[in-house]
Amino acid sequence: MPEMEKKYISHSEKDTLSLGRELGEKAGPGTVFALFGELGSGKTIIAKGIARGLGVTDEVTSASFTLLEIYSGRIPLYHFDLYRIKTRAELDLLFFEEYWDDGGVSIIEWADRAQGRLPDEFITIRIDYRTETERTITIEYPGD
Numbered sequence: 537m538p539e540m541e542k543k544y545i546s547h548s549e550k551d552t553l554s555l556g557r558e559l560g561e562k563a564g565p566g567t568v569f570a571l572f573g574e575l576g577s578g579k580t581i582i583a584k585g586i587a588r589g590l591g592v593t594d595e596v597t598s599a600s601f602t603l604l605e606i607y608s609g610r611i612p613l614y615h616f617d618l619y620r621i622k623t624r625a626e627l628d629l630l631f632f633e634e635y636w637d638d639g640g641v642s643i644i645e646w647a648d649r650a651q652g653r654l655p656d657e658f659i660t661i662r663i664d665y666r667t668e669t670e671r672t673i674t675i676e677y678p679g680d
Contacts, residue, residue, distance in 0.1 A: 540679070546671045552578050552663075555673060556585020559659075563590060565611055565639040568655050570647035573663035578671050579645045582661060586643055587613055598645070603630055612640030618649040627651055 546552045559569070559582075569586060571579040580598045587596040590609035597605070598617055607613040614635040621627050627650070635642055636655050647654060660676040 540677045542675045542677075544673045544675070545666065546578070546673055548669060549578070549581050552581045552671065552673065553585040553588070556582040556587075557589040558585075559661075559675075560586035560589020560641070563611075563641045565641070566636065568636055568642045568644065568658040569661055570650070570654055570658045571643065571645045571661050571663070572648055574665065577663040577665060578673075579661075579663060582663065582673070583615055583643045583645065586641070587615070590641060604632070612638070614638075614640050614642045616642065616644045618644065618646040621646070621649045624651055627653065 544555055546555065563586065571582065573579050580596070584596045587607055587609065590611060590613050592607040592609040592613055594607050596607065596615060603617060603620065605615045607615065616630070616632055632644070633653060633655070644650060644654070657678040659678070662674040664672045664674070666672055
């Protein structure tokens with residue numbers, strides 16, 4: 537079945553956080569969000585919103601320097617940031633596929649660096665610049 541796609545225009549970080557929160561509130565165990573976008577486009581902002589929607593009270597930051605941060609909410613949140621991944625061997629050391637079956641929600645920033653290792657079904661979130669403050673956010677849901 538074809539994927540379902542929705543487009544949103546975010547006029548501010550607040551809009552992006554709000555959209556992320558809605559996504560987090562609807563997310564269940566095993567949900568994987570694959571985030572795509574240029575540096576500074578808002579991937580971490582939407583990740584913060586998803587975390588809030590999951591009831592995470594800790595401050596969510598870019599995981600760029602640690603590659604993975606784990607947060608507690610109504611279900612666990614695994615926040616991956618693959619920005620620094622350069623080789624398949626580095627990706628192998630992360631074992632990030634093991635988290636998808638662990639009953640939590642995964643957010644993968646820089647998912648284009650996953651080198652074909654995303655799960656069979658995931659929600660794609662693409663964030664594109666429109667202006668300095670506006671973004672087009674495209675969400676693609678897998679088919680049923």
